[in-house]
Amino acid sequence: MLPTIRCRPAVRISGFHPGDPDSNVKLVAFEFKHWNLNCGIVLGFVQMASSALICETEPWKDLRAHVDDIKKTHLRELMTDMERCQSMMVYDICATLDTLNKLNNLAQAAHLKEKIDRMFEGERINSTENRSVLHVALRAPRNSVINSDGKNVVPDVWQVLDKIKNFSDRVRSGAWVGATGKALKNVIAIGIGGSFLGPLFVNTALQTDLEAAEFARGRQLRCLANVDPIDVARNLAGLDPETTLVVVVSKTFTTAETMLNARTLREWISAALGAVQPTQSAVRLQILACNGPPYLFQNHVQASPGFRPQAVAKHMVAVSTNLTLVEKFGIDPNNAFAFWDWVGGRYSVCSAVGVLPLSLQYGFEVALKLLSFVLSDISIVYPYSVKVPEGASSIDQHFHSAPFEKNLPVLLGLLSVWNVSFLGYPARVSMESNGKGVSIDGVPLPYETGEIDFGEPGTNGQHSFYQLIHQGRIIPCDFIGVVKSQQPVYLKGELVSNHDELMSNFFAQPDALAYGKTPEQLLHENVPHHLITHKTFSGNRPSLSLLLPSLNAYNIGQLLAIYEHRIAVEGFVWGINSFDQWGVELGKSLATQVRKQLHASRRKGEPVEGFNFSTTMLLTRFLELHHRNRKRYPVLFLLEGQDDEISFDQDPHTAADDHNFYSHLSVEELQDMTCLYHKVGTNCSVCAICLENIRHAEVCRVMPACRHEFHAHCIDPWLSKRLTCPTCRTPFRPRLSACE
Numbered sequence: 001m002l003p004t005i006r007c008r009p010a011v012r013i014s015g016f017h018p019g020d021p022d023s024n025v026k027l028v029a030f031e032f033k034h035w036n037l038n039c040g041i042v043l044g045f046v047q048m049a050s051s052a053l054i055c056e057t058e059p060w061k062d063l064r065a066h067v068d069d070i071k072k073t074h075l076r077e078l079m080t081d082m083e084r085c086q087s088m089m090v091y092d093i094c095a096t097l098d099t100l101n102k103l104n105n106l107a108q109a110a111h112l113k114e115k116i117d118r119m120f121e122g123e124r125i126n127s128t129e130n131r132s133v134l135h136v137a138l139r140a141p142r143n144s145v146i147n148s149d150g151k152n153v154v155p156d157v158w159q160v161l162d163k164i165k166n167f168s169d170r171v172r173s174g175a176w177v178g179a180t181g182k183a184l185k186n187v188i189a190i191g192i193g194g195s196f197l198g199p200l201f202v203n204t205a206l207q208t209d210l211e212a213a214e215f216a217r218g219r220q221l222r223c224l225a226n227v228d229p230i231d232v233a234r235n236l237a238g239l240d241p242e243t244t245l246v247v248v249v250s251k252t253f254t255t256a257e258t259m260l261n262a263r264t265l266r267e268w269i270s271a272a273l274g275a276v277q278p279t280q281s282a283v284r285l286q287i288l289a290c291n292g293p294p295y296l297f298q299n300h301v302q303a304s305p306g307f308r309p310q311a312v313a314k315h316m317v318a319v320s321t322n323l324t325l326v327e328k329f330g331i332d333p334n335n336a337f338a339f340w341d342w343v344g345g346r347y348s349v350c351s352a353v354g355v356l357p358l359s360l361q362y363g364f365e366v367a368l369k370l371l372s373f374v375l376s377d378i379s380i381v382y383p384y385s386v387k388v389p390e391g392a393s394s395i396d397q398h399f400h401s402a403p404f405e406k407n408l409p410v411l412l413g414l415l416s417v418w419n420v421s422f423l424g425y426p427a428r429v430s431m432e433s434n435g436k437g438v439s440i441d442g443v444p445l446p447y448e449t450g451e452i453d454f455g456e457p458g459t460n461g462q463h464s465f466y467q468l469i470h471q472g473r474i475i476p477c478d479f480i481g482v483v484k485s486q487q488p489v490y491l492k493g494e495l496v497s498n499h500d501e502l503m504s505n506f507f508a509q510p511d512a513l514a515y516g517k518t519p520e521q522l523l524h525e526n527v528p529h530h531l532i533t534h535k536t537f538s539g540n541r542p543s544l545s546l547l548l549p550s551l552n553a554y555n556i557g558q559l560l561a562i563y564e565h566r567i568a569v570e571g572f573v574w575g576i577n578s579f580d581q582w583g584v585e586l587g588k589s590l591a592t593q594v595r596k597q598l599h600a601s602r603r604k605g606e607p608v609e610g611f612n613f614s615t616t617m618l619l620t621r622f623l624e625l626h627h628r629n630r631k632r633y634p635v636l637f638l639l640e641g642q643d644d645e646i647s648f649d650q651d652p653h654t655a656a657d658d659h660n661f662y663s664h665l666s667v668e669e670l671q672d673m674t675c676l677y678h679k680v681g682t683n684c685s686v687c688a689i690c691l692e693n694i695r696h697a698e699v700c701r702v703m704p705a706c707r708h709e710f711h712a713h714c715i716d717p718w719l720s721k722r723l724t725c726p727t728c729r730t731p732f733r734p735r736l737s738a739c740e
């Protein structure tokens, strides 16, 4: 089945025969009719100077002039194309045969083929970072040769894959156990951006796939990115550190959010199972306060049995290009899984970034299918002998070698360029790659690039933002559907199965966008006159519909690769660098300045300065309100930190200096401190640390000045570090005596 370009009559790309014996591309195999490619090549070739913008070429100007013609034709006129109607998947664009010829000319002018070749040949096409772009090597068969700087990188890739197989097999079989001897059933993958979204996407898709789910029975994979402690709390809810493995995923191993989350979980592990390292210099007790429900792990903090260095080694592993920092963090280098600077973060899901967490959850064989390989065709025993590449790898080969008229990523990329730069429609995906304002040579761009990416699964969007896409701005949409549901449900008495209900909408929406609804139709339906304009749909809105046979590891890999390459095609044509992301840096560095200010204000009472007036006011207000409200926050959990980067939630006036900050009380001294047996009706009845009621006759400590009361076993770890009330921060001197 599939794709048809829904455009002027007589232009069609069709195909997608999942079982096509002549094709090793299972997602899409298509024929292209009535388009004389060679003619397009000859007519369109224009040599560009290296810093010339694509908009200065004749093919670009030709397309620009063509826009007015195209705007005269409505998409609904194209719907009468019988050839298109016979296809199973439809790509509706506002374009004609002529448009496609002109786009092909543009591809020639942009030297698209040469750029694709340079990428596969490992040239440093990411010139602003001086790197090659070789994510295709991550899914290359073991015996292939792909060079970067004259070195074949494929053996390194397979060395890591072998290591992942070995490690994930051991964890899954129970040969690798946690610090207390229990099998590790749960995995939390910490990362952000490209070190998060890819694994999250694949995990979301696979967790309802029956085959994959069978391999994941009894196991959980959670992905944590956001630095908001609420997200940490949600991800840890219900997990036991004894049976949890933390995978820290960061290309650089310096990303602020990932490293703070990694330190947080390192404390979670070590508080429950033993301290991280006996660093005396900066061991501090931190209270993270929060209004939310008490998801977290106070009990583990109290129960910490003391220093057990193997806890982190057993419960934390890393994926990174920066193995030095991994080791410095305290993770055993043997438990680090490498990748390389020629893998961009957002193109890294096929590296250990995705393959390690997915192998731990679903087994290595399922993860391998995502990349390239049909397991039935290879021996699982080493060495793998790969016969038929599938998954992402099949699309790589297709992208590299198929002629443009049959090359799906090329066609999709060219059509995106048409939508964005000529028709002025903001399109989808690739915001970090192609959201650029200058060419690869640093020349400001006089045309629109980049796309805006948003969406929703299933029909959710129909009940919200589809209003915008039907009657507001024209936004080209991608609809991705599957023929066979992962979880088929058919209820007796219903008109259709649940999946057919879903798919009814999949087929209807592109038509609604393309056809629209005219005032004449509405009048014919007796719609009241005053509502006619409100209920009119202009139509003529382009969309792409992709129909997959099913959502399994192969198809997911293919889908990923199609979108990766489509993005590259767009960037190659626009003449921009799709592989850097300088635009994300400014906000991050400003956050560093804010972080320092918060630290200085909270710890030393320093006023807010160095910011613009508006931000100064807002920050000051934030600090004031936080300070005023702090007593009402329930204490969520206690942590020990050792990094100066961690901002302390500390009253400036009670933390004048580090000398007073530490109580230096020994365990014996703590035991000697006055405690009492709680009597009903006295003081507070809730311990603000564990949030449990304090019951009759439980052993408690009452803060002498403020009379706040806590379970003795809850408050003691805190008191060993500082002599303030954790609720109101009132300082005090201990009275040492036996229990009353």
Ligand SMILES: O=P(O)(O)OC[C@H]1O[C@H](O)[C@H](O)[C@@H](O)[C@@H]1O
Pocket: 192, 193, 194, 195, 249, 250, 251, 252, 253, 254, 255, 258, 345, 346, 432, 581, 584
């Ligand atoms: O993997 P890391 O080095 O932690 O980077 C995580 C993310 O951070 C950056 O902000 C980049 O914009 C992303 O492309 C990257 O994926």
